[in-house]
Amino acid sequence: MVVALFLYLLALVCWLGGMVFFSALFAPLVFKVLPLTEAGKLQAALFPRYYLLGYLCGAVALILAIFLCATRVPRMWWAVAAFLLIVALALTVYAGAVVRPQVDQIRGVTEEANPDPTRRAEFDRLHRLSVMLNGGVMLLDLAALFASAAALAWHG
Numbered sequence: 001m002v003v004a005l006f007l008y009l010l011a012l013v014c015w016l017g018g019m020v021f022f023s024a025l026f027a028p029l030v031f032k033v034l035p036l037t038e039a040g041k042l043q044a045a046l047f048p049r050y051y052l053l054g055y056l057c058g059a060v061a062l063i064l065a066i067f068l069c070a071t072r073v074p075r076m077w078w079a080v081a082a083f084l085l086i087v088a089l090a091l092t093v094y095a096g097a098v099v100r101p102q103v104d105q106i107r108g109v110t111e112e113a114n115p116d117p118t119r120r121a122e123f124d125r126l127h128r129l130s131v132m133l134n135g136g137v138m139l140l141d142l143a144a145l146f147a148s149a150a151a152l153a154w155h156g
Contacts, residue, residue: 001071008064009148012085015057016141022050023134044107051096054137058089065144068151077151081144088140095133102126 031039062085069078103126106119 004064004067004071008061008068011057011060011064012141012145012148015054015061016138016145018050018053018057019134019138019141022046023138040107044104047096047100051092051100054092054096055089058085058092061085061144062089065148072151074151074154077147077154081147081151084140084144084147088137088144091133091137091140095130095137099126099130099133103130 027043030042033039034042062082065078065082065085069075069082072078103123106123106126
């Protein structure tokens with residue numbers, strides 16, 4: 001039981017920590033230090049691994065949240081955590097498997113001297129969507145972490 005709880009918390013904090021590090025520290029620094037084109041290429045190269053981390057950590061956390069819901073009390077808090085993780089993982093899969101490939105298809109528009117306004121607007125829309133999805137996943141993961149803390153505090 002302790003191993004399952006440890007692995008659950010490890011997966012959840014690795015997922016959340018990776019997102020916070022990438023979004024709040026790495027990405028802004030890359031775009032500050034590197035030219036726009038090079039920063040975009042670096043981020044595009046990192047995104048597959050970024051989403052893979054989310055898929056793996058999200059799946060492990062979700063499976064173990066369901067296990068903890070079935071084996072520990074209070075079940076309500078573990079069920080809440082599991083539900084939040086289902087939504088977070090679904091948003092991560094959507095962002096990585098649907099939105100990211102669309103962004104990759106039109107990423108070159110950011111490098112053009114006179115970009116097509118329609119393509120540029122589509123890139124900006126997809127980028128905003130990606131940022132919103134990422135922020136939503138972070139909030140859901142934080143809420144799942146809170147539900148887990150509540151379950152552990154209630155159980156004593």
